[in-house]
Amino acid sequence: MQGGKVTIIGGGLAGCEAARQLLSGGVHVTLHEMRPLRLSPAHKSPTLAELVCSNSFRSAEISTAAGLLKEEMRRLRSVVIEAADAAAIPAGKALAVDRDQFSARVEETLLNHQDLTVVRGEVREIPEGEIVLIASGPLTSDALAEKITGLTGSGYLYFYDAISPIVDAATIDLKKTFRASRYREGEGDYLNCPLTAGEYERFHRALLGGRQVPLRDFEDAKFFEGCLPVEVMASRGAETLRFGPMKPVGLVDPATGKKPHAVVQLRPENRDCRAYNLVGFQTKLAWPEQARIFRMIPGLERADFLRFGSVHRNTYINSPALLEKTLCLRTQGNIYFAGQIIGVEGYIESAAMGLLAGISIGCRLAGKEFNPPPATTGLGALLRHVTGSDPENFQPMNVNFGLFEPLPGKVGKRSRGAHYAERALADLEDWSRKAGLH
Numbered sequence: 001m002q003g004g005k006v007t008i009i010g011g012g013l014a015g016c017e018a019a020r021q022l023l024s025g026g027v028h029v030t031l032h033e034m035r036p037l038r039l040s041p042a043h044k045s046p047t048l049a050e051l052v053c054s055n056s057f058r059s060a061e062i063s064t065a066a067g068l069l070k071e072e073m074r075r076l077r078s079v080v081i082e083a084a085d086a087a088a089i090p091a092g093k094a095l096a097v098d099r100d101q102f103s104a105r106v107e108e109t110l111l112n113h114q115d116l117t118v119v120r121g122e123v124r125e126i127p128e129g130e131i132v133l134i135a136s137g138p139l140t141s142d143a144l145a146e147k148i149t150g151l152t153g154s155g156y157l158y159f160y161d162a163i164s165p166i167v168d169a170a171t172i173d174l175k176k177t178f179r180a181s182r183y184r185e186g187e188g189d190y191l192n193c194p195l196t197a198g199e200y201e202r203f204h205r206a207l208l209g210g211r212q213v214p215l216r217d218f219e220d221a222k223f224f225e226g227c228l229p230v231e232v233m234a235s236r237g238a239e240t241l242r243f244g245p246m247k248p249v250g251l252v253d254p255a256t257g258k259k260p261h262a263v264v265q266l267r268p269e270n271r272d273c274r275a276y277n278l279v280g281f282q283t284k285l286a287w288p289e290q291a292r293i294f295r296m297i298p299g300l301e302r303a304d305f306l307r308f309g310s311v312h313r314n315t316y317i318n319s320p321a322l323l324e325k326t327l328c329l330r331t332q333g334n335i336y337f338a339g340q341i342i343g344v345e346g347y348i349e350s351a352a353m354g355l356l357a358g359i360s361i362g363c364r365l366a367g368k369e370f371n372p373p374p375a376t377t378g379l380g381a382l383l384r385h386v387t388g389s390d391p392e393n394f395q396p397m398n399v400n401f402g403l404f405e406p407l408p409g410k411v412g413k414r415s416r417g418a419h420y421a422e423r424a425l426a427d428l429e430d431w432s433r434k435a436g437l438h
Helices: 013-024 065-075 079-086 099-111 142-152 197-209 230-234 287-294 347-365 378-388 413-434
Strands: 005-009 028-033 056-059 094-097 116-120 132-134 157-163 166-168 191-195 262-268 275-278 305-307 310-316 335-337
Touching (some): 013 028, 013 079, 056 065, 065 347, 065 413, 079 094, 094 262, 132 347, 191 197, 335 347, 347 378
Parallel strands (some): 005 028
Antiparallel strands (some): 056 094, 157 310, 262 275
16 A cells, blocks of 8 residues: 545544554545534544443454454454453453543554544535545434435435443442353353342343333334344343343352352453443333343342443445445445444444455555455455345344355364364465455
8 A cells, every 4th residue: 555545434443443454554544533522322432433332342262253353353453453452351251341441542543643634523525536435333423324325325224222231330239249251160250140030030020011212203123133122132032031141051159059040240341340231231221210120130239320221223324235345335436335334233343344444445545456355254254244245135244154155064063163263364364465464
């Protein structure tokens, strides 16, 4: 990459990731971020790369699809993964971060580049006659959303995504909890709130009867299956939660020496463990109902909530109908898209698409062809999903091995992840070498 100018709309994970890739190649980047002059319904911080929902980047194990994708990004100098590694806090087999330290690290890294110009304020018009990357995220402002709708000539698809509550660690009754990570001996990284059968049944009934925040007249409740509100899961059956976020598998309550009937796991929000997130408890319950119902959980009877759960609209375009494999619009080659707005779900997936968009644009500026990474890699599998799926049935997706090119021959279930990882990293190395990314 040599020289050139690019405008990026959106200072979230995808926008920051693309900026890093371009800046590293000597491209001048103008990064537009509307915060803090205007906040979305879910954002609270003025910093770039704010984490809105969970503070977890999911599994850190390379034998999982999420862990493998992070390792691929790590090898391509991802600013998001670098910052996450630097801001990591104990979370068992997951990569969780201190939110403030993570965002500060990303912002500091980018601002150290002299070729970056950050412009604060809402973008209401899409610049013409230049290369533009739209990475405005799932909470795109109404004004920009209207412009994108006109630009693509396509209506938006949308679903609703809920965020989990956070409680003050000092208000948790530790005598009613135990510290452990699933399947690990000794002290773990999660606080676990065990429930008896009776406590679980009462909690389940309360969830079913809890008052929810009503949707507005024009809203239609479409929830992403990988991030269902806890009350929606509860409505699917009495045992659904026990096979979901409240599953007791791999945990033994030291007070009884037995596996609990159900359990609520609390994950640290920061390094000094001053706050804990209710794992998997994204919700659209009204705030007073959250306080009443979640205080039925053993250990949380007197919990102070630092943040209640909430629901917000996530917006995405029908990417397979609109985008080339380079992530530019088929109808307007100067306009690129990346991040959750193109139909990937999750922090690392959003950042991964920003990373590829940055590489793709960099290739264009250098006069080179962008050849997508193979679908044997997490990066390539996600790109194939958003650009090669059936437009009639396109839905947001987390990275998973079902998106990858199948493994040849028969492979045992226990070793499957290791085989995917070994093949992916070898193919990524070959692809990045040919692409001149070393």
